[in-house]
Amino acid sequence: MAGPKPLVAVGQVTSTPNKEPNFAACAALVREAARRGACLVFLPEGFDYIGRDPAQTLSLAEGLDGDLMGRYARLARDCGVWLSLGGFHERGRDWAATQRIYNCHVLLDPTGRVAAAYRKTHLCDVELEGRVSMKESGFTNRGTEIVPPVSTPAGKLGLSICYDLRFPEISLALRRAGAEILTYPSAFTVTTGSAHWEVLLRARAIESQCYVVAAAQTGRNHEGRASYGHSLVVDPWGTVVAQRGEAPGLCYAEIDLEYLQRVRREIPVQEHRRPDLYGTVGLPAAP
Numbered sequence: 100m101a102g103p104k105p106l107v108a109v110g111q112v113t114s115t116p117n118k119e120p121n122f123a124a125c126a127a128l129v130r131e132a133a134r135r136g137a138c139l140v141f142l143p144e145g146f147d148y149i150g151r152d153p154a155q156t157l158s159l160a161e162g163l164d165g166d167l168m169g170r171y172a173r174l175a176r177d178c179g180v181w182l183s184l185g186g187f188h189e190r191g192r193d194w195a196a197t198q199r200i201y202n203c204h205v206l207l208d209p210t211g212r213v214a215a216a217y218r219k220t221h222l223c224d225v226e227l228e229g230r231v232s233m234k235e236s237g238f239t240n241r242g243t244e245i246v247p248p249v250s251t252p253a254g255k256l257g258l259s260i261c262y263d264l265r266f267p268e269i270s271l272a273l274r275r276a277g278a279e280i281l282t283y284p285s286a287f288t289v290t291t292g293s294a295h296w297e298v299l300l301r302a303r304a305i306e307s308q309c310y311v312v313a314a315a316q317t318g319r320n321h322e323g324r325a326s327y328g329h330s331l332v333v334d335p336w337g338t339v340v341a342q343r344g345e346a347p348g349l350c351y352a353e354i355d356l357e358y359l360q361r362v363r364r365e366i367p368v369q370e371h372r373r374p375d376l377y378g379t380v381g382l383p384a385a386p
């Protein structure tokens with residue numbers, strides 16, 4: 100007999116350069132999601148803050164051992180939930196030398212321990228004439244590795260961040276490594292989001308036959324920036340099973356791994372791949 104299916108919650112927020120109200124807003128969503136029975140809560144890239152410029156972004160960054168992560172660890176413990184904190188502005192061990200941060204997706208378990216930390220490997224340097232200008236590499240170091248999926252009560256979770264969504268290679272590598280849920284915490288622009296967001300997320304779900312969970316920034320983060328919103332969850336068939344519009348808040352989805360197995364049985368793409376023609380995408384061999 101199948102038990103109740105695990106419930107996950109996706110938080111959508113409008114982070115500003117002001118860390119204190121950002122924490123208050125995120126903590127309120129996490130508490131509400133836990134009260135409703137979610138075992139795993141997802142927060143978007145920049146849940147900690149969205150800076151006005153690179154200098155401010157760098158000045159506000161902390162280490163994983165800093166005050167803010169300590170508060171999130173206590174929150175996870177208090178609520179008894181797993182927390183996917185997508186896109187923490189992290190001062191890494193090389194901060195003194197590089198004066199650049201990492202864009203770090205932190206997964207906390209319900210004891211508040213860091214279960215995994217993935218540092219964004221594809222940085223968003225994009226210039227759309229007169230509309231969008233992003234140069235993440237100007238203040239961020241590239242992450243150097245893909246992180247193996249982590250077992251959670253909802254399924255095996257593969258970590259990515261925002262712009263990584265455009266690279267099917269990373270989703271296929273995570274699938275090969277056993278992922279059942281892929282997650283893309285994001286802060287998409289309105290211009291690119293309205294054209295690409297849902298199509299890319301559904302494509303990643305269909306081709307990898309995984310659940311896809313995408314928590315998003317929404318609305319005016321500061322005078323010079325607006326985010327697309329539309330957080331969503333896609334099932335392995337490609338159906339959007341939970342979605343938000345533009346308002347901050349939560350949406351919920353049940354994760355049905357029997358359904359995932361059925362989709363994989365019925366269309367066995369993984370067995371039909373032709374690595375002899377185009378090579379195999381995978382995690383680098385363990386050292």
Ligand SMILES: O=C(O)CNC(=O)[C@H](CS)NC(=O)CCC(=O)C(=O)O
Pocket residue numbers: 144145148149150156186202223233234235261262265286287288291292
């Ligand atoms: O800079 C921060 O504080 C948080 N990080 C971000 O907002 C990042 C880097 S600028 N944004 C994206 O990757 C947007 C991708 C996007 O919009 C697309 O791929 O179309």
